[in-house]
Structures are given as C-alpha cells and as structure tokens.
Amino acid sequence: MSAVVWDLFLFFLKLSLVAVGGANAAVPSMHHEVVELRGWMTDASFSQGYALASAAPGPNVLFVAVIGWHVAGWQGMAASLIGFLGPTFVLAWAVAMLTQRLAGDARMAALRAGLVPVAVGLILATGLVTGAAAARGTGTEVAVAVVITFASAIFVWRSRFSPIWTLLAGGLLGLVLLGQ
C-alpha cells in the first residue's frame, strides 16, 4: 500500500468522527484539506465530483469514494470509504446496542422521542437548501425550478405513489423547459 493511500485512509478516519450531519456537513473540511492543503485535486475536479455524487442515486457520502479514486485509483477509493464509514459503523453499532439494552428505560425513550423533531426539521432544511440551490438560471428558469420543487413536494407529501414518478417528471420538464 502506497503512502498516499495510507494518507487518504488516515485523513478520512480523522474526519469521520467529527462529521455530524454526514458528508455534506464535512465538504468544507474536505475541500480545505484535499484541494488547498494537499493539492490532491483541483478545485474544478472537486466541484465536478461533488456534483456527480449529488446527482447520482444513493447517499452523498459516496463523494469520498470519488475523491479516493481521483487521488489513488481503486485502492484510494477503498481506503477513503473504509476510513470514513468504518468508525461511524462501529459507533452506530455501539449506540444501537445501548438503546436496545435500555429499551424499557424512560430516559432513553425521552431521548429518542426528543431527537425526532430536530431530525425531521433538519431533513426539511436539507430539502429547502438544495431546492434554493437548484433555483438558478434566468428569471423563467428560476420560476420553472421553483414550480417543479413545489409540485414534487406536494406530490410526495399527499400521494402514495412512488417518488420515482416525480423525479422522472421533473427531469423531463427540465429537459423541455430548462434546456436553453
């Protein structure tokens, strides 16, 4: 294993346990280290990788795999993923063990119930922030973007149909109305 693969592993290992809020919250730290301090990636390829990881299906945390692959190929990809996900896996496992052991405990029940509004509130915030970021372009395009976001929110909220339909419709509307 080369030195740079080891470096990648250690960097993501250290970042892992401070990344409350997932990969999105850690992106500024990644940019600082990967682009500014170490020069592993250019600013442009970093941004493009992030855009790809956000557009692709699945958790955005897979962006760390793109970084690892850029820096050191398949080995780098494996090193960054294991470094970033390993510690969180162990911690989540330990917390799950604790919560199952304390299943009948009223304090644990209050803690679990109390975190729900914060978590749901933060989910809504994620949707609003990404929706605002997607509302770009000319005046008409911004209007189209906002209508797609709004209609999709109502559809997913009120209907039992799979959200795949609203994603597909959004993409097709984009193709027709946002493609200038």
Added chain:
Amino acid sequence: MLKPTAPTPDHAGEPPLNPPPGPSQLFAAFAKAGLMGFGGAQVWVRRALVEERRWMTERDYAEVLGLGQVLPGPNVGNAAVMIGRRFAGLPGSFAATGGLYLFPLVVLMALVLLWQEFADDPHVAAFMHGLACAAAGMVIGNGLRMTGRLRPPPELIAIGLASTLAAAWLRVPLPLIVLVLGPVSVAAVVWRGRRGARA
C-alpha cells in the same frame, strides 16, 4: 419516574407490522432504496421499511433516524447499521450497509468514468437540473409526510420548525443545533409525559 409519552399505540392508524426481516431481506430492501435514492436515500429507506414492507412504525423509524442524525456520519448510513442490528444482529448491519452503498457506488464510479462523454451535453444538464429540483421537493414532501403521520404536539412542531430555520436560513452549524435544540426537545417530551400522567 416517567410515564409513557404516547397515549395511543405506536402504530395507531397504521397497518400491522410484518415479521422482522433476515439479512438477505434487509440487503434487498436497502439495495433498492440505495439505487432509487436520488437526492436522499433516507426518503427511500423510510418508504421501503415503513410504508412498503411494514417492518417498522413511523415513530420507530423516525426515532432511529433521529439517533442517526446526531451521530457522526450519514444519518441514513447510521440508521442502516442500527436497523440491521435490531433485526438480524451483526450480519444484519453488514447486509443493510452493504445494500445501501454497493449499487450506488457502482453507478457513481460508472458516471465518473463516463462523465467526460456527456458532461457538455446541454440536454443531460437540463434533465439533471429538473431532476435536482424534483429531488429537493421530494425531500421536503417526505419531511411533511413524516410530520403528518407522527402527529406531534404543538411544542414539538415549534422545535422542528426552529431546527429548519436555524439550518436553512441562519446557517447555524449542525452540531450546535443538535446541542441546543436537542435538550430543549427532550425536556418538552418529558414535560408532555408528566402532564399526560397527571391528567
């Protein structure tokens, strides 16, 4: 000390639960959620586990996700580890985590390798732009749907809105929001429980 906070059963208004899944069923459910998971795999994991396969109640899932949110790392990844453990131990955690990441990783690496071919195609860019808008709406709609089904009391709605505003509008760092509003919210739950117990 505390009485249970919910006066009605957990699954009030929801169909009964199905038997707990084994590792292979977990892998299949999380693999589908990961592959479909444009703009937030969490939406698809919730849909699969709560609405389609009925392995968990809405409240139960929301609580696991809440814990996953305050732990470092992706909330849905943490939820996969915890849900997998509960239903099928360590093999369950590995199956759920593997399912969640494996196929999206393959798709993403294919995109990375092929991207130069169609990065400059305006049609692709326009489709992805529309998809991004719809995905943002999907995440918002999913949050509203969870809230509607959880039927929280007014004080918890206020705390949820405060979290949304703090994160989306004021851009308060996430750990700070959790550290400040988390304890307030737990206190509100305890207060509601005591009030319910006296009534």
